[in-house]
Amino acid sequence: MTGFATRLGFALALMFAAITGAPAQTMTRFPAITTQVDTLSIHAATDLYALEPLIRDFQQLSPGTMVEIVEYVTNDLFSTAGGACDDGGALGDVFLSSSVDQLVKLANDGCAQRIEGADLARAPRWANWRDEVFGFTFEPIVMVYNRDGMSEAEVPRTHLELAELLRRDADRYRGRVGTYDVRLSGIGYLLAFNDARQTTTTYGRLLESLGRAQVVVRCCTSQILDEVAAGRLLIGYNLLGSYAYERVRRGQPIGIVMPADYTLVLSRGAMVPIRAPNPGLATRFVNYLLSERGQSVGRSQSFFFGLDGSAPAGIEGPDVVTSGIARPIVVGPTLLAVQDAARRKRFLEDWSQSVIQTAP
Template sequence: MPAARQAVTMRRLPCACLLLALCLSGTAASAPAATSLHIAAALDRPAIAPVLAAFERAHPDIDIRYADLATRAVERRIHDMSRPPDVVISSAMPSQLAAANAGYAARLSGPVIDGWPARFKWRDSVFGFTFEPVVFAYRADLLPADIALDSHGALYRALTDRRPRFCGRVAIYDPARSAVGYALYQADAGHTARFWQLVSAFGQARARQVSNTRAMLTGLSEGRFVLAYNLLGAYARRYARRHPEIRIVAPRDYTLMLSRMVFVHRAAPHPEAAHKFVTYLLSGQGQRVLTRQTQLAGPPRAGTSTDRSNGTRPADQARIMPIALDAGLLAQVDPAQRRRDLAQWQARFSVPGQPGCGASGSAGPSR
């Protein structure tokens, strides 16, 4: 190549590189950066993953950042105004309602919000988006076949008449550490006064108190527990599909039904994206994904086909006992009331002089 032509070519090379860089930067600038949507949830991500994926496909400009937390940790995030989440999800219904009542939840609007069933929303700010049974789980292979565990009464009789079989191998919620466990015990106690006799039976059987359903299920699959009480049905069924030795029971005398609740934080860094997510979650499309692709089930809604049994609902619908989303839940978060409730729990769970694991029989309710 002649020296003159080589010099011209070398002079043009930086210009071409500069032009290419400008074109590339222009292309990058023309593509808007994705909005991060921060969700603080007391809900295992795999349990709701199909819904999250479907939302991101429908909104490719939104990138979900999902924090899987315990119920108490979610409560702390709600009150931490230095780094509030955009969306809050929890199964601790009293805590969610209290947060909304205290002004931490933004009021939403729109056709989907207006059309959501009244008994599954509070002041258009917090919404129950699932309807799940609270169940028993047990290891049939580790218990005699003649032990019945199909109702609260049958459970009480098993714990008292066959106590040595269960000694130290029953898992229950610790109401002091688990917000949802505390709420479920309150629902039990509100339904029947005989619940406290069952609590005493748990104490006599030296039941282990844990903080979440996951710990109960892990203990069951490992053989450390033979029975677990008041598990969230969606988790239990999903886990039992991979561990067929675990049996799931929706008690036939009554089955509590719980709704996981969602709201947009009033200080959400990305309120528009948060509003879109909650609207999608409650929409017909979102509920179909929830119902058909997860073990969760949506609330019953007139004129829709999203409600379906996930295999853990009681056959007799009259025995379903929904935990009502109303002002009655607020009493459970009153500090003085909570102290009294926990004191009553402790008194019934550990009464001095009660027979221990080595003895069967009790002065409990007539059978």
């Protein structure tokens, strides 16, 4: 944590959780630059380091605004926001989440309000649903590998190549491949669900290979990247490209591959809840995220990929836009299928049986 942001102690968060039964969260406050006149409350399922440059730049435009951020994992934000909506309560001014399917479900349940502003037109058509949920990033879903532990010749470049590598050299990769635990992670579930839509045959072979390799499952991209950087894992699968690139910028021995058969593209979502205490301020912030200025800060300091698909240097594989490999996860009603309870239950049962219970 840098600058003047004040991170509240984990002990307070845990105490609150123990009293209320709510999941523990962490709150960070960014004091106003000048005399405080208002407060923007953001509830987010995203790493704070990526949001901090955007928040500080927004405060340059609104110097009297104190910004507070409450951090969650995706499923906890979804359940907490849904509960507040059902109870008629207010939970902050803006929701930010990589699990855009969860935001679409909240909006469909009447928990979002329409947002207006000139900058919102910058969102691609596939990243705007009913002017209630907006995607503000372009994030390829990538494979990563440990540069010190794998030669260039070994690195898989497609989903099928990954499946075949794990099948062919099972002993070498057993326990050394990581991915999301889709039972716990909303974004992991969203990505796996969309993987299955691309090609059933390849997806089935990949699941089998991951199971035989005793894949390591984690809640979050950051945990998997930590283990890849340390060499405990050789490969990370289905990770957010922005987080991986931030590690490369730090000098960690991580390689990033855009899968050449298809690359899922996620747009992190923003939503203003129906009972936001400060809807006007929230609307200004969402407009900022999509503005030319906000996008410029995002490309240089936060999420590193532009909404136009421009990618930073050093990413291996075809250009995600010009090559035609991009498969955007459309922010819209099709995502409601992802949250269908019966379908979700079947999908998680199949995934668990293939990935968790397969014997080596």
